[in-house]
Amino acid sequence: xxxxxxxxxxxxxxxxxxxxxxxxxxxxxxxxxxxxxxxxxxxxxxxxxxxxxxxxxxxxxxxxxxxxxxxxxxxxxxxxxxxxxxxxxxxxxxxxxxxxxxxxxxxxxxxxxxxxxxxxxxxxxxxxxxxxxxxxxxxxxxxxxxxxxxxxxxxxxxxxxxxxxxxxxxxxxxxxxxxxx
Amino acid sequence: xxxxxxxxxxxxxxxxxxxxxxxxxxxxxxxxxxxxxxxxxxxxxxxxxxxxxxxxxxxxxxxxxxxxxxxxxxxxxxxxxxxxxxxxxxxxxxxxxxxxxxxxxxxxxxxxxxxxxxxxxxxxxxxxxxxxxxxxxxxxxxxxxxxxxxxxxxxxxxxxxxxxxxxxxxxxxxxxxxxxxxxxxxxxxxxxxxxxxxxxxxxxxxxxxxxxxxxxxxxxxxxxxxxxxxxxxxxxxxxxxxxxxxxxxxxxxxxxxxxxxxxxxxxxxxxxxxxxxxxxxxxxxxxxxxxxxxxxxxxxxxxxxxxxxxxxxxxxxxxxxxxxxxxxxxxxxxxxxxxxxxxxxxxxxxxxxxxxxxxxxxxxxxxxxxxxxxxxxxxxxxxxxxxxxxxxxxxxxxxxxxxxxxxxxxxxxxxxxxxxxxxxxxxxxxxxxxxxxxxxxxxxxxxxxxxxxxxxxxxxxxxxxxxxxxxxxxxxxxxxxxxxxxxxxxxxxxxxxxxxxxxxxxxxxxxxxxxxxxxxxxxxxxxxxxxxxxxx
Numbered sequence: 041x042x043x044x045x046x047x048x049x050x051x052x053x054x055x056x057x058x059x060x061x062x063x064x065x066x067x068x069x070x071x072x073x074x075x076x077x078x079x080x081x082x083x084x085x086x087x088x089x090x091x092x093x094x095x096x097x098x099x100x101x102x103x104x105x106x107x108x109x110x111x112x113x114x115x116x117x118x119x120x121x122x123x124x125x126x127x128x129x130x131x132x133x134x135x136x137x138x139x140x141x142x143x144x145x146x147x148x149x150x151x152x153x154x155x156x157x158x159x160x161x162x163x164x165x166x167x168x169x170x171x172x173x174x175x176x177x178x179x180x181x182x183x184x185x186x187x188x189x190x191x192x193x194x195x196x197x198x199x200x201x202x203x204x205x206x207x208x209x210x211x212x213x214x215x216x217x218x219x220x221x
Numbered sequence: 222x223x224x225x226x227x228x229x230x231x232x233x234x235x236x237x238x239x240x241x242x243x244x245x246x247x248x249x250x251x252x253x254x255x256x257x258x259x260x261x262x263x264x265x266x267x268x269x270x271x272x273x274x275x276x277x278x279x280x281x282x283x284x285x286x287x288x289x290x291x292x293x294x295x296x297x298x299x300x301x302x303x304x305x306x307x308x309x310x311x312x313x314x315x316x317x318x319x320x321x322x323x324x325x326x327x328x329x330x331x332x333x334x335x336x337x338x339x340x341x342x343x344x345x346x347x348x349x350x351x352x353x354x355x356x357x358x359x360x361x362x363x364x365x366x367x368x369x370x371x372x373x374x375x376x377x378x379x380x381x382x383x384x385x386x387x388x389x390x391x392x393x394x395x396x397x398x399x400x401x402x403x404x405x406x407x408x409x410x411x412x413x414x415x416x417x418x419x420x421x422x423x424x425x426x427x428x429x430x431x432x433x434x435x436x437x438x439x440x441x442x443x444x445x446x447x448x449x450x451x452x453x454x455x456x457x458x459x460x461x462x463x464x465x466x467x468x469x470x471x472x473x474x475x476x477x478x479x480x481x482x483x484x485x486x487x488x489x490x491x492x493x494x495x496x497x498x499x500x501x502x503x504x505x506x507x508x509x510x511x512x513x514x515x516x517x518x519x520x521x522x523x524x525x526x527x528x529x530x531x532x533x534x535x536x537x538x539x540x541x542x543x544x545x546x547x548x549x550x551x552x553x554x555x556x557x558x559x560x561x562x563x564x565x566x567x568x569x570x571x572x573x574x575x576x577x578x579x580x581x582x583x584x585x586x587x588x589x590x591x592x593x594x595x596x597x598x599x600x601x602x603x604x605x606x607x608x609x610x611x612x613x614x615x616x617x618x619x620x621x622x623x624x625x626x627x628x629x630x631x632x633x634x635x636x637x638x639x640x641x642x643x644x645x646x647x648x649x650x651x652x653x654x655x656x657x658x659x660x661x662x663x664x665x666x667x668x669x670x671x672x673x674x675x676x677x678x679x680x681x682x683x684x685x686x687x688x689x690x691x692x693x694x695x696x697x698x699x700x701x702x703x704x705x706x707x708x709x710x711x712x713x714x715x716x717x718x719x720x721x722x723x724x725x726x727x728x729x730x731x732x733x734x735x736x737x738x739x740x741x742x743x744x745x746x747x748x749x750x751x752x753x754x755x756x757x
Contacts, residue, residue: 048407049332056399060433067441067471071456074467081534090462114460155459161532212460 089156092175093168093193099134100196106130107194109138110208118146118213124187132196135170141187142211144180150215151177159206166195167205177214237739247342250334251739252319253636258341259316260629264705266308266348267622271698273301278660278694280677281687294677295363296355302366303383306483307390308348310617313625314486315340315397318425321632322401324730324737325419327410327746332403340396347389354379365675367472368443370457370465374450381451387443391436398432401425410729410745416507417755419728423510424489427517431478431485434521439475442468466531473524481520484616485513487584487624488555491577493728494631495559498574499566500725505558512551512558519548529600538597545595549588556585571723572646576627579619579654587615590665605675608668614661619654626653626704633708634722638736639715641707649707652700659693728754 107130109123120143130136142152154174158164173188180186194205238254239245249255276297280288289297319337323330331337354361359377362368368387373380405418405426418426445456445468455461457468488509496503503509525533525541533541559581568574590612594603603609626649634640663686672683679687718735732750733741 045407049403052403052406053333053399056402056433060395060399060437062437063434064437064441067438067474068445070438070441070471070474071445071467074464074470081537153460155462161534210459214460 089158089164090175092170092172094170095168095193095195097133097135097193098196100132103132103196104129105132105194105198105202106204107136107138107192108204108206109140110206111140112208112210114210114212118150119143119152119211120145121209121211130194132194132198135191135193137189137191138207139187139189140173140209141185142178142180143185144183146182146213146215148182148215150180150213152180153177153212153214154209155212157208157210159208160202163198163202163205166198166202167207168193168195174209248338250330250338252323252331252334252337253737253739255331255334255337255341256316256318256320257636259312259319259344262341262344263309263313263316264708266304266312268701268705269352270301270304270309271701273297273304274694275698277301278691281679282691283688284679284681284684286678289677291677292360292363295365295675296361298675299362299364299366300351300355303351303362303387304348305617306366306479307387308344310483310621310625311390311394312344314425314428314483315394317421317486317490317625317628317632318397318401320636321730322404322422322425323408324635324733324741325422325728326405326408326413327729327742327751328404328408329740329743331400332408333400336396337400340393340400343389343393343396347386347393350382350389351386354382357382367469367476368446369472370446370449370468373446381447384443384447388440391440391443394432394436398429398436401429402433405429410742410751412748412751413729413755416510417751419489419754420492420503420506420509420513421486421489424485424492424513427513428482428485431482431517431520435475435478435482438471439479442471442475445471466528469528469531470525473527474521476527477524478517478520480613480616481516483621484584485516487580487621488513490624490628490631491559491580494573494577494627495562495581497631497723497725497727498569498571498577499563500568501562501566502727503558504561504564505554508554509558512554515551516548519544519551523548526595526597526600529597530604542595542597546592549592552588556581556588569724571630572643572650573627573631575647575650575654576623576630579650580623580627583619583623583654583657584616587612587617587620590615603668605673606668607664607672607674610674611661611664611668614664618661619657623653629708631723632730633711634718635730635733635735635737637712637715638718639711640718640722641711641715645703645707649700649703652703653697656693656696656700660690660697661693663687663690663693 106127108127109125111121111123113119113121120141122141124139124141128136128138144150144152156172156174158167169190169192171189171191173190178186178188190207238251246254246258249258276289277294280286280294319331322328357378359379362373362376362379362383364372364376368383376383405422409418445454448454449456449458449463455463457463457465459465492503492509523541523545525537526545529538529541590608594600594609594612630641630646667683667686667690670683672679720734721731722735729746729750730737732746732754
């Protein structure tokens, strides 16, 4: 009886420890699951935001959409970062180019990484970038000032009710102590 | 059975507790000793966390900055939450589980006594580590108990210390939970079927499953924070392709079941106390079990209601809003069953009953404000205001804490063998019940008027209700000093308690003498005792 109880305790304990380990692994599994869910729900399609798209030009001259450009820096002192024009009116299906400027204020050689975001989130699937400074880290020498292009086409399939798209970049200093951590 | 009993006697004598502090308390594997250690530890933490709350309310008594600088204020709110949740509530419940579960199911001890010792002794070290952050250069963690990145990553020296403290508490909780499950599954006396278990055991069984499923997820999130900070990963850093919002999802996947971990054992305690002092069996025992299990299940699919404002698709908001509201159904079943238990009962109002009844009223108020917060469009107004503070303090203080106090008043004569001073205990109740409402009810008004949480200073239109709330806080804090005095004097002496203690008590824990002997149920209880105790 006593012996039997000990064996049963051990086997149940082992099972429960395995459950706990599985739950620990599940915490990490939430990381890829989160990206999958974001893509499915269209909150943020990472691949679409950070990789080049290939799309043919089929301009829809009858329709006009406003694209706004926003620039953010995560902390003071690293950069001056701003769009050259803050908004433009575009025809869906036509290729446009916009530019951002950045000046390195950190006083040392560094790399900048822009992280894009598109609002409203429903529009992110229709905002296609053929080229963007956000695809790769940008090298800056100390005090360097740079003008960086982004070329984009608004997909003509953009839902009718969207007439304004905001493209926002946050520009991170990847060599900053807080980024290296 | 008889054979194994003699063999058992041979190596584990029945003379009582071992002599010497080291043998008795540090190396103990006795469930009653470990239960006592947990409860004493929790008591110390409650007063420490309470002292931090007093600093918060003193600073908020008037607009402007009076006593502490804003950084220290933020440390106070952060540490108050961590100490109360992980140092007060959770160890208090584990302590009650240690004391009562073996007594209630007719087992000689917990199933894994050595692990039990280890899981307790992790706690003091975890909290020494956490509390010593006050003496580091940047001060204690001040980014909120939810440890959101990127703010938490800027915590300086306190960051790694707090993270490892959380890891240790998590390991302790997981071991405690495994111990409870193994005990309840394997150690029940013959005849103590699952559906004859007292509800305290049932609610703890479900709590323990929640613990082993979500504490490791918190450990995962904390591990990711550590690697983000020290090893160059970017789980939550947008610069490296991560997402800080993802942390919130992972955290609240732990966090919502966690709040049920804090309240489910309270449901169990109240379900023990109300029938005793109503002199009626609990109404709807089985529906109580199923309702608890439903709440446990639903707790896993509602987490994002803590973060409606982060930007979520409409379908997501609707899903989390509706599942959250669904929780009101099993909770309503419980409130109905408790009310029906008292209906036409022969009620007497001993201190445990007073705390249980006020739990029923005040927890329900906290539940209603929870329903208001569940409404996604309205939550944009309430989010991060004092309305949220009022809500979760209503479910945690007159909810969980009153149930803990009620449970201690209910079982204290069984533990100490003495009755305590009923008059003083009733004073404790009335002062607590009045001041807790003075303290937290005005915070609803402050929140609806737009006062944000976690701020040391505020606009002058919030001054009056903040002053009222602070007066309530000081009154509530002072009233709690009665509690340790009563426990101390009850342990020291007093009128001898009978085995049954209360006229209407039922269940196996009341079949052993008072005080409960150091070794109880070495021999399984007779089946008649189990059947009589489980007459529901």
